[in-house]
Amino acid sequence: MSESLLLFITAAFLLAGFVKGALGLGLPTVSVGLLAVTMPPAHALALVIVPAILTNIWQTFVGPYLRDIMRRLWPLLLGLAVGIRLNAGSMTGPYARYSTIVLGVLLMIYAVIGLRKFVFSVARRDEKWIGAIIGLITGVISAATGVQVIPSMPYFQAIGMERDELVQALGVFFTVATVALAFNLSSAGLLDESTTWPGVIALACSFTGMAVGQAVRSRMQPDVFRHWFLIAMILLGIYLSGSAIYNLARP
Secondary structure (H helix, E strand, O other): OOHHHHHHHHHHHHHHHHHHHHHOOOHHHHHHHHHOOOOOHHHHHHHHHHHHHHHHHHHHOOOOOHHHHHHHHHHHHHHHHHHHHHOOOOOOOOOHHHHHHHHHHHHHHHHHHHHHOOOOOOOHHHHHHHHHHHHHHHHHHHHHHOOOOOOHHHHHHHOOOOHHHHHHHHHHHHHHHHHHHHHHHHHOOOOOHHHHHHHHHHHHHHHHHHHHHHHHHOOOOHHHHHHHHHHHHHHHHHHHHHHHHHHHHOO
């Protein structure tokens, strides 16, 4: 792996870790999105998976809400795991070349939803069956792209959790997703010794960025940061989809 690529990986994971520390999410979204500029999403996810699992486990146990979260969200989590398993192999199958286009489109959809601040509401009595469906759809999409924000993030906003409980719930959700994705990648032979050194760099940078993001979370204006972050996701999504379509159209 070239020195320039290792430097790019370093920068991508520092930024992705910072976003996760500041917002409670975004490590796979940012890192896979950036790395997909230089490699297929499946290979990008292979670098992301270990840092994502460990940072999500850290986020899962920072807070007193774990038991309530599991009791409330278990259908969502079960649907997520099932969806990821059902769509295993989609990143390496015959349609894998379209995954970058899908990833770019999903980043744009996620960002537009966030910028428009659509307000949804799900009644507590309906959370379990709606959550199971949302989890299943998110899992199928995640298995193909490595990103778990659509349609799960609008759902999390709709069920009305307090900020600290939401951050911990996102840790639980993304832990389940990344562990399930790790099984898919392992089955496809993408987790091997070639990812070890880049993975160590990614892990160190993720935790460094996450620590900085958590440190500045209480001092920054989260709405302003989130606004520009979402705009950057739109631009990245346009670039990823556009470049992938261009490459597919070339003779």
